[in-house]
Amino acid sequence: MDSLTEPKLKRRDYVVVASMLFGLFFGAGNLIFPLHLGQLAGANWLPAALGFLVTAVVLPLLSVLAISATHAKGVYDVGLPLGKWFALAFMILIHATIGPLFGTPRTATVAFTTGIAPMLPKGAAQGGLLVFSALFFLAAFLLSYKENKITSAVGKVLNPTFLGLLFVLFFVGYLNRMGSVAAAAVTPDYKTAGFLNGFLQGYNTMDALAGLAFGVTVVTAVRGLGLRQDGAVAAFTAKAGVLATAAIGGVYLLLIGLGAMSVNHFAVSAEGGTAFNQIVTYYFGAAGHALLAALLTLTCLTTAVGLVAAFAQDFHKHFPKISYRTWLGMMAFASFLTANFGLDTIIQWSTPMLMFLYPLAMVLIGLSVSSHLFRRSPIVYGFVVAFTVVPALLDMVASLPAVVAKSGFGLALTHVRDAYLPFASWGLGWVVPALIGLALGLTIYLVRQRQAAGAPDAESEID
Incomplete structure (x- = not known):
C-alpha cells in the first residue's frame, strides 16, 4: 500500500537533484586540477583524461551508487559491516578530511588565492583572507541553516549560475582556440604514464570521499520530495547521480582541453589556479579577473554548503545531544580557522x-x-x-x-x-x-x- 502513496516525480525533479549533486561535488579543485592536468599532459591528454575520469567521475558515481544499493543513509552505514566502532571511526576520518581539516577550508582558500588575491594590493593578502573566509563561511552557514532549503539554494540558484558563467568561458575558449591540442608539449611524466598520473591526480578532487559523506544530504533532499520507501529513494538517487556525474565528466574533458591548448601560449604552471588565471586573462583581459573570482566563489560556495551540511547532519544523527545547527556552526567556524593557515x-x-x-x-x-x-x-x-x-x-x-x-x-x-x-x-x-x-x-x-x-x-x- 505504501508504494501507492509514493508521489510521481517529474523529470524536473531529477534535474534539480542532479544539479544539486553537481554543485556539491564540483568545487574549486574540480576546476583547477583538470586544467593543470591538461597542461601537464599536452598532446597526450586522452590517456591522462581517462585515468582522471576513473577516480574523479566513476568513483564518485560508485560512491553514490554504494549509498543507493545498500539503502545507506550516510558514510557510517557503508562501514557498518565491520562493526559500529569501525563505522564511526571511518565516518569521523572522512568528515574530518573533507571537512574542517582540509576539504572545506580549501574551498575558501582556493577561491581567495586564485580569484580575489590577484586584485588586492600587495601586503593585504593575509587580512583579505581573514575577511573573505569569514564572509564565505558565514554564507555557507546561512545557506545550509535550513536542511530542506539546500536543494533549492544549490540546485536551483548557485549551480545554474555557476554553469552559465563557465559555459561563457568554454564558448569563447573553443571558438577562439589558443592552438592545436595535438601540437601541445607533453611533460616527461605524461609521455609514458599518462593514464596512471591522471588516475592519481583524480584523488585531489576528494570526490569519492565526498560522495560517501554527501549521502545523508542527498537522501534528506530526496525524501524532501515526498519519497519514503528505501527502494524508491535509492533508485531516484542512482538516476540523479548518473546524470550529475555524466555532466561533471563532460566539463572535465572541456577543462582538460583548455589546459592542453594553453601551453601553446603559456609555460606549464605550478598549479591549476595560475593556469585558470592565465586563460581567463587571455580571453577577457582585466574583466577576466572578475569572471574568475565569480566562478571560483560560486563553485566553492556550493561545495562548502554541501560539506558543512553533511558534517552537521551525520554528527547530529550519531551525537544527537548537539543540534544540527550547533554542529553546523562548529563546522563553519573550525573551517574558517583552518582556512587562515593558507592554501599551501x-x-x-x-x-x-x-x-x-x-x-x-x-x-x-x-x-x-x-x-x-x-x-x-x-x-x-x-x-x-x-x-x-x-x-x-x-x-x-x-x-x-x-x-x-x-x-x-x-x-x-x-x-x-x-x-x-x-x-x-x-x-x-x-x-x-x-x-x-x-x-x-x-x-x-x-x-x-x-x-x-x-x-x-x-x-x-x-x-
Whole structure:
C-alpha cells in the first residue's frame, strides 16, 4: 500500500537533484586540477583524461551508487559491516578530511588565492583572507541553516549560475582556440604514464570521499520530495547521480582541453589556479579577473554548503545531544580557522591523508556496490580492509612532508613498501594486497556457506 502513496516525480525533479549533486561535488579543485592536468599532459591528454575520469567521475558515481544499493543513509552505514566502532571511526576520518581539516577550508582558500588575491594590493593578502573566509563561511552557514532549503539554494540558484558563467568561458575558449591540442608539449611524466598520473591526480578532487559523506544530504533532499520507501529513494538517487556525474565528466574533458591548448601560449604552471588565471586573462583581459573570482566563489560556495551540511547532519544523527545547527556552526567556524593557515599548508598536509583514505574508500565502495553477491559478509569486508590498511598507511608515510618522509623512520618504511609491494612506486601498493584479501575473504565465505547448506543433510543421515 505504501508504494501507492509514493508521489510521481517529474523529470524536473531529477534535474534539480542532479544539479544539486553537481554543485556539491564540483568545487574549486574540480576546476583547477583538470586544467593543470591538461597542461601537464599536452598532446597526450586522452590517456591522462581517462585515468582522471576513473577516480574523479566513476568513483564518485560508485560512491553514490554504494549509498543507493545498500539503502545507506550516510558514510557510517557503508562501514557498518565491520562493526559500529569501525563505522564511526571511518565516518569521523572522512568528515574530518573533507571537512574542517582540509576539504572545506580549501574551498575558501582556493577561491581567495586564485580569484580575489590577484586584485588586492600587495601586503593585504593575509587580512583579505581573514575577511573573505569569514564572509564565505558565514554564507555557507546561512545557506545550509535550513536542511530542506539546500536543494533549492544549490540546485536551483548557485549551480545554474555557476554553469552559465563557465559555459561563457568554454564558448569563447573553443571558438577562439589558443592552438592545436595535438601540437601541445607533453611533460616527461605524461609521455609514458599518462593514464596512471591522471588516475592519481583524480584523488585531489576528494570526490569519492565526498560522495560517501554527501549521502545523508542527498537522501534528506530526496525524501524532501515526498519519497519514503528505501527502494524508491535509492533508485531516484542512482538516476540523479548518473546524470550529475555524466555532466561533471563532460566539463572535465572541456577543462582538460583548455589546459592542453594553453601551453601553446603559456609555460606549464605550478598549479591549476595560475593556469585558470592565465586563460581567463587571455580571453577577457582585466574583466577576466572578475569572471574568475565569480566562478571560483560560486563553485566553492556550493561545495562548502554541501560539506558543512553533511558534517552537521551525520554528527547530529550519531551525537544527537548537539543540534544540527550547533554542529553546523562548529563546522563553519573550525573551517574558517583552518582556512587562515593558507592554501599551501592545507594541500601539503591533505595529500598524505588522501593517500591513506582513498584506498580504504575505494575498497569499501566496491564492496558496497557488490555486497548483494556475498550478503554484506563481515568476513569479506574484514579481509579486504585488513589487507588494504597497511599499504595505505605506508603510502601515507611516504607522502608526508619531508620532515617525516625523509627521516630515518620514514625512509625505512618507504623502503619496505617499495621492496615488497607491487606498484608501490606508482602509489598503488594497496591494490595487490586488497585483491589477495578479497580472494581469501570470498573463499572463507563460500566454504562457510557450503558447510551451512550441508549441515541439515548431515543431521538427517545421523537420525
